[in-house]
Amino acid sequence: MPMTPSPSPHRDIPAATVSRLPTYLRALHSAAAQGVTTVSSGQLATAAGVLPTQLRKDLSHLGSHGVRGVGYDVARLIVEITSALGLGRDWPVAIVGMGNLGRALTAYSGFGTEGFHVVAVLDRDPALVGERVAGLTVRHIDELPTLVAELGIAIGVLATPADGAQAAADALVAAGIEAILTFAPAALALPPGVSLRRVDLATELHVLAFLRHGGAGIGASVSDLAKVGVAG
Amino acid sequence: MPMTPSPSPHRDIPAATVSRLPTYLRALHSAAAQGVTTVSSGQLATAAGVLPTQLRKDLSHLGSHGVRGVGYDVARLIVEITSALGLGRDWPVAIVGMGNLGRALTAYSGFGTEGFHVVAVLDRDPALVGERVAGLTVRHIDELPTLVAELGIAIGVLATPADGAQAAADALVAAGIEAILTFAPAALALPPGVSLRRVDLATELHVLAFLRHGGAGIGASVSDLAKVGVAG
DNA sequence: CAGACTTTGTGCAACGCTTCACAAACCCCT
DNA sequence: AGGGGTTTGTGAAGCGTTGCACAAAGTCTG
Numbered sequence: 001m002p003m004t005p006s007p008s009p010h011r012d013i014p015a016a017t018v019s020r021l022p023t024y025l026r027a028l029h030s031a032a033a034q035g036v037t038t039v040s041s042g043q044l045a046t047a048a049g050v051l052p053t054q055l056r057k058d059l060s061h062l063g064s065h066g067v068r069g070v071g072y073d074v075a076r077l078i079v080e081i082t083s084a085l086g087l088g089r090d091w092p093v094a095i096v097g098m099g100n101l102g103r104a105l106t107a108y109s110g111f112g113t114e115g116f117h118v119v120a121v122l123d124r125d126p127a128l129v130g131e132r133v134a135g136l137t138v139r140h141i142d143e144l145p146t147l148v149a150e151l152g153i154a155i156g157v158l159a160t161p162a163d164g165a166q167a168a169a170d171a172l173v174a175a176g177i178e179a180i181l182t183f184a185p186a187a188l189a190l191p192p193g194v195s196l197r198r199v200d201l202a203t204e205l206h207v208l209a210f211l212r213h214g215g216a217g218i219g220a221s222v223s224d225l226a227k228v229g230v231a232g
Numbered sequence: 233m234p235m236t237p238s239p240s241p242h243r244d245i246p247a248a249t250v251s252r253l254p255t256y257l258r259a260l261h262s263a264a265a266q267g268v269t270t271v272s273s274g275q276l277a278t279a280a281g282v283l284p285t286q287l288r289k290d291l292s293h294l295g296s297h298g299v300r301g302v303g304y305d306v307a308r309l310i311v312e313i314t315s316a317l318g319l320g321r322d323w324p325v326a327i328v329g330m331g332n333l334g335r336a337l338t339a340y341s342g343f344g345t346e347g348f349h350v351v352a353v354l355d356r357d358p359a360l361v362g363e364r365v366a367g368l369t370v371r372h373i374d375e376l377p378t379l380v381a382e383l384g385i386a387i388g389v390l391a392t393p394a395d396g397a398q399a400a401a402d403a404l405v406a407a408g409i410e411a412i413l414t415f416a417p418a419a420l421a422l423p424p425g426v427s428l429r430r431v432d433l434a435t436e437l438h439v440l441a442f443l444r445h446g447g448a449g450i451g452a453s454v455s456d457l458a459k460v461g462v463a464g
Numbered sequence: 465c466a467g468a469c470t471t472t473g474t475g476c477a478a479c480g481c482t483t484c485a486c487a488a489a490c491c492c493c494t
Numbered sequence: 495a496g497g498g499g500t501t502t503g504t505g506a507a508g509c510g511t512t513g514c515a516c517a518a519a520g521t522c523t524g
Contacts, residue, residue, distance in 0.1 A: 016511060022438040026417055040471065049419035052471095053513060060473060068472045069520040085438050086445025093437070104336030109393075110417060110434045116441075155440055161341075179440040185258060185342060187281035195443040197436045202342045204429045205325070206254035206317050208387055208411040209348075211427040213318025248481060272501065284501095285483060292503060300502040301490040 013084070017058045023048045024055070025081045025114075032074050040071040087114045094120040094153045094177070096168045097160035098128050098138050101183055105159055107134040116155075120147045124164065141168065144175040158182035245316070249290040255280045256287065257313045257346075264306050272303040319346045326352040326385045326409070328400045329392035330360050330370050333415055337391055339366040348387075352379045356396065373400065376407040390414035 027047040031039055041059075045052040059066070059077070062084050066072040082088055093116055095102050105111060106118050121133050124141045131138045139147060147153060156172040158165055158180060165184035172180055179195045182188060185202055259279040263271055277287040291298070291309070294316050298304040314320055325348055327334050337343060338350050353365050356373045363370045371379060379385060388404040390397055390412060397416035404412055411427045414420060417434055 014511070018442050019435065019439055021442075022432070022435040023417075023419075025438075026434075027419075042471085047419060051513070054511095056472065057474080057512085066472055067520065068518070069470050069522090071471070085442045087438065087441055089445070091437070091441055100336040100339040104332040105433070107332040108433065111437065113434060114438065116434075116437050154444060155437065179444050181436050181440060185255075187255075187259075187279060195440055197440055199431055199433070199436060200254070201337070201340065201431070202258075202345060202348075203251065203254040204413050204431060205323070205343065205348050205387065206257075206319065206346065207251055208413060208427055208429055209319055209323055210250050210253075210317045212386060212411050213321070246481070274501085283483075286481095288502065289482085289504080298502055299490065300488070301492090301500050303501070 013061045017061050018085075020048070020050065020054075020058055021081050021085055023050075024058070025078065025085070025087075028074055028078045028081070032078065037074055038071045039074055039077075041066070044072070082114075089115055090152075091116045091155055092119040092151050092153045093117060093155045093157060094122060094144070094147065094151075094172075095157040095159055096122050096141065096144075096172065097158060097164070097184075098123040098125075098131070098133060099159065099161070102157075102159035103133050105157060105183075106136065119151045120144075120153060122147075124168070141171050144171055148175040148177060153177060155179045155181065158184050160184055162186040245293045249293050250317075252280070252282065252286075252290055253313050253317055255282075256290070257310065257317070257319075260306055260310045260313070264310065269306055270303045271306055271309075273298070276304065314346075321347055322384075323348045323387055324351040324383050324385045325349060325387045325389060326354060326376070326379065326383075326404075327389040327391055328354050328373065328376075328404065329390060329396070329416075330355040330357075330363070330365060331391060331393070334389075334391035335365050337389060337415075338368065351383045352376075352385060354379075356400070373403050376403055380407040380409060385409060387411045387413065390416050392416055394418040 024044060027044055028039070030047070031044075041052040041056045045055040048055065059072070062080050064072070064077065064080050066077075091114075093111065095106055095118055098106075098121055102121065102123075106121050111118055118134075118136065120139060121136050122139050122141045122144060123129065126140065128138050129140045153175075154177065156177040156179070158168055158172075160168045162184050163186075165182060165186045166188060168184075169180060169182070169188045169190060173191060173194055178193060180188075180190070181197045181199065183199050183201070185200055188196060190196055256276060259276055260271070262279070263276075273284040273288045273291075277284040280287065291304070294312050296304070296309065296312050298309075325343065327338055327350055330338075330353055334353065334355075338353050343350055350366075350368065352371060353368045354371050354373045354376060355361065358372065360370050361372045385407075386409065388409040388411070390400055390404075392400045394417050397414060397418045398420060400416075401412060401414070401420045401422060405423060405426055410425060412420075412422070413429045413431065415431050415433070417432055420428060422428055
């Protein structure tokens with residue numbers, strides 16, 4: 001079963017590195033807000049909860065150059081990571097599924113940073129269409145193609161129940177969206193080229209249960225499953 | 233920096249396997265609900281979005297024995313995975329932080345399966361204490377030790393803003409909770425032995441942005457960063 | 465200006481996970 | 495009972511990630 005091919009031929013950044021860059025970026029913004037202009041890999045690493053060598057290797061993939069004996073320039077590193085992640089522009093987001101989770105995500109402030117903006121909220125239930133959620137009017141899922149065209153929506157968030165997730169994903173894809181973040185506990189069939197990230201709340205709880213209980217006589221010295229925070 | 237030691241000496245199950253078991257379990261429950269009594273690794277694998285060999289290797293770590301030429305007994309496999317994950321009991325959950333996200337998680341049905349029950353919701357803001365959320369009364373964070381003792385709370389969910397996350401985590405740990413699921417975008421310092429799982433919504437969006445944009449001339453043929461769903 | 469100190473950047477080894485290839489085991493049909 | 499077909503279980507290879515060790519490069523002090 002083939003994996004997603006590269007959408008465009010680029011320099012290679014390991015997946016594990018990419019998933020850590022947002023954390024670094026957040027720590028850098030925090031440092032900048034406090035007036036810090038230079039950070040060492042050790043400082044930034046503890047703020048992000050990783051090892052200094054890991055941080056330096058990660059940054060080396062960006063072609064980033066700190067100054068030996070000094071550290072990294074905060075402002076410059078912010079620019080470089082922002083650029084590497086593609087955050088130098090607006091990313092209009094549509095959220096499909098206006099249940100409890102969808103409403104909360106719409107209002108969640110964490111979705112309103114770094115150029116991400118929820119610009120449309122949709123549901124398939126006509127009874128919900130027209131309601132206001134966090135300043136937006138709920139639209140019907142059939143309006144999605146129009147909204148994508150008008151608002152330049154690039155990312156779709158699925159907050160539907162599992163049984164409606166595939167239909168909603170199909171609607172997103174049909175409307176031209178190629179990046180989906182789903183909270184629905186279901187396997188989605190998508191055409192090649194569509195990026196998918198999954199957040200599974202139930203799975204997280206199950207893993208925690210495993211780490212506590214270890215199962216009936218079964219357990220693990222699990223390596224990075226349970227990450228203990230690093231002292232700051 | 234040492235990693236989390238094994239809480240108790242058990243058989244070794246790879247971390248990656250543990251994180252997939254809940255998905256298998258869900259697919260098995262779905263199959264059982266449809267009256268299916270036997271599944272092959274291929275059927276179960278496609279339902280879960282993984283490769284058949286991956287599924288078989290995962291199950292082999294449970295000491296599970298399917299029947300060659302036939303497949304796996306659905307009911308038995310449910311029992312084995314449930315047991316391995318430690319889901320054969322109640323897992324009372326407390327949610328700290330009754331903002332938008334906390335309220336939604338409290339009402340989210342996905343948190344109400346497999347023995348997980350939200351039995352307490354808390355906040356540090358006195359103005360919120362006493363309000364009703366999804367049938368529960370919001371308690372003050374100071375009441376946590378009492379509630380843990382009375383209700384047997386085993387898992388804490390952090391839905392606070394980043395700046396209050398460490399204090400809330402400290403409160404959970406002080407109350408005796410050793411398993412934490414956090415949605416706060418912050419690195420947490422925790423004592424050894426406390427299990428932590430992190431869900432970072434902003435990071436997921438950032439990764440999707442990277443997969444679309446690829447950064448300013450930087451991108452990746454990322455392996456498993458973007459998983460395309462498998463046809464079911 | 466030289467030497468000590470600090471911090472980055474990176475080759476390399478160790479580790480864990482994924483995937484392949486194939487033998488072992490089981491059912492069913494004749 | 496025997497043979498063909500199917501499916502599991504697993505050794506082993508391939509791959510990516512992590513962590514270490516150390517050289518390179520810069521600052522600072524006397």
